[in-house]
Amino acid sequence: MGRKKADDIYQKLFLHSLKGDDDCHGVVASNLLSGEHTLKISQACPIIYHSQELSLANLMKAEIYASFTALKMGLDILKKKENVHIERFMAQGGIFKTKDVASVYLASGLQTKISLMKNTVDGGPFGIAVLASFLFEKQLTLKEYLKKKVFAKKKLTNILPVPDITTGIETYEQNFRKLLPLLKDLTKQENKKIQNLKEIVLQANLDLVRNHLVLFTWGNVSQIDREHKRIIIKPSGVSYDYMTADDMVVLDLDGNVIEGKYRPSSDTKTHVEIYKAHPEVGGIVHTHSTYATAFAQAGRDIPAYGTTHADYFYGDIPCARELTKKEIESDYEKNTGLVINELFHDKDMKSMPGCLVSHHGVFAFGKDGQEAVYHATVIEEVAKMALLSEQINPKVQKAPTYLMDKHYQRKHGKNAYYGQTKKG
Ligand SMILES: [Zn+2]
Numbered sequence: 570m571g572r573k574k575a576d577d578i579y580q581k582l583f584l585h586s587l588k589g590d591d592d593c594h595g596v597v598a599s600n601l602l603s604g605e606h607t608l609k610i611s612q613a614c615p616i617i618y619h620s621q622e623l624s625l626a627n628l629m630k631a632e633i634y635a636s637f638t639a640l641k642m643g644l645d646i647l648k649k650k651e652n653v654h655i656e657r658f659m660a661q662g663g664i665f666k667t668k669d670v671a672s673v674y675l676a677s678g679l680q681t682k683i684s685l686m687k688n689t690v691d692g693g694p695f696g697i698a699v700l701a702s703f704l705f706e707k708q709l710t711l712k713e714y715l716k717k718k719v720f721a722k723k724k725l726t727n728i729l730p731v732p733d734i735t736t737g738i739e740t741y742e743q744n745f746r747k748l749l750p751l752l753k754d755l756t757k758q759e760n761k762k763i764q765n766l767k768e769i770v771l772q773a774n775l776d777l778v779r780n781h782l783v784l785f786t787w788g789n790v791s792q793i794d795r796e797h798k799r800i801i802i803k804p805s806g807v808s809y810d811y812m813t814a815d816d817m818v819v820l821d822l823d824g825n826v827i828e829g830k831y832r833p834s835s836d837t838k839t840h841v842e843i844y845k846a847h848p849e850v851g852g853i854v855h856t857h858s859t860y861a862t863a864f865a866q867a868g869r870d871i872p873a874y875g876t877t878h879a880d881y882f883y884g885d886i887p888c889a890r891e892l893t894k895k896e897i898e899s900d901y902e903k904n905t906g907l908v909i910n911e912l913f914h915d916k917d918m919k920s921m922p923g924c925l926v927s928h929h930g931v932f933a934f935g936k937d938g939q940e941a942v943y944h945a946t947v948i949e950e951v952a953k954m955a956l957l958s959e960q961i962n963p964k965v966q967k968a969p970t971y972l973m974d975k976h977y978q979r980k981h982g983k984n985a986y987y988g989q990t991k992k993g
Contacts, residue, residue: 591737604639773938804831842906
């Protein structure tokens, strides 16, 4: 959808909200844009609650009110408990683009004059730019700087509270407060899930040590929760001896840190790129385990010499191409992920749950972190076996395809019969 078309739709919806009831007639929205700390919840989740019939006008009005609810509740604390006097608010944000809608709701909700400048719709970037330019200010305080340099001689449009809307917003806020315990409960449950995941990822990382795949702090495991859009990964440079679940770092799907006291693993960007390109992957491991890394340093695939290999990997475990000088110098970890994705352009990571990166080490994949560790362990074992086979017989041949097929299919094929059948 083009920008203009989206703007038109927003304008129509905003204007339509004016037809709604001042208190939204029992409709409450919880789409906080910020202010979770004011409400003492760790993360808001979008809920629409309605005790009466839901009309588009009231839904839209509740959505706009919701953007200001936490702000209003926070300011009430300042005003009533801390006796802070508020003269007026300078409003900034795209939400004020449609004239006399959000600005009137905000003025009425806060019972304070709202002033709009010509550039009000520029929003957050304007505020950040003002603060950035203040960094170079040597003489004035921030208050003086704003008064004398930023707002001086600016033509302002003032919006005043509308008493009926103020009353409506008071009722809306009471309804919102009833929803708050539910929001808190939900976020508690979400937190529990993330806490469990941290424990799982910690154990998977410790498995790297137990399975003799890492020395020092080499190696890392991550796991993705696609439903909650989170990646949990080992912190960078923290010793395995002292690592706890709370040391794990929680990221969003772009690799930004959401929670954690440490920096995430330095290989984070590689993990992120692989997760983005491979929805079949739920966990990723990186190691420098000796035998497999020896193949990686030699720039060689690990040949499929036997059935141990074939039970898990359909064909040779491939070694990705070397990264170019430019790829290494520009965005090394991200490019490592892209080179791995390039290697898998015609393969999925289920039938080939691992690979080598030239001159570097091993990446292994699985449905979760634990399975990825399992695959990383198998890679190390089959690399060792392959090397020994070549030493015993330099002319060793790859196992015939029909034998390899048989082993792979009996474990992973449509009619797999290896192991125990699940009791239904
Ligand atoms: Zn590495």
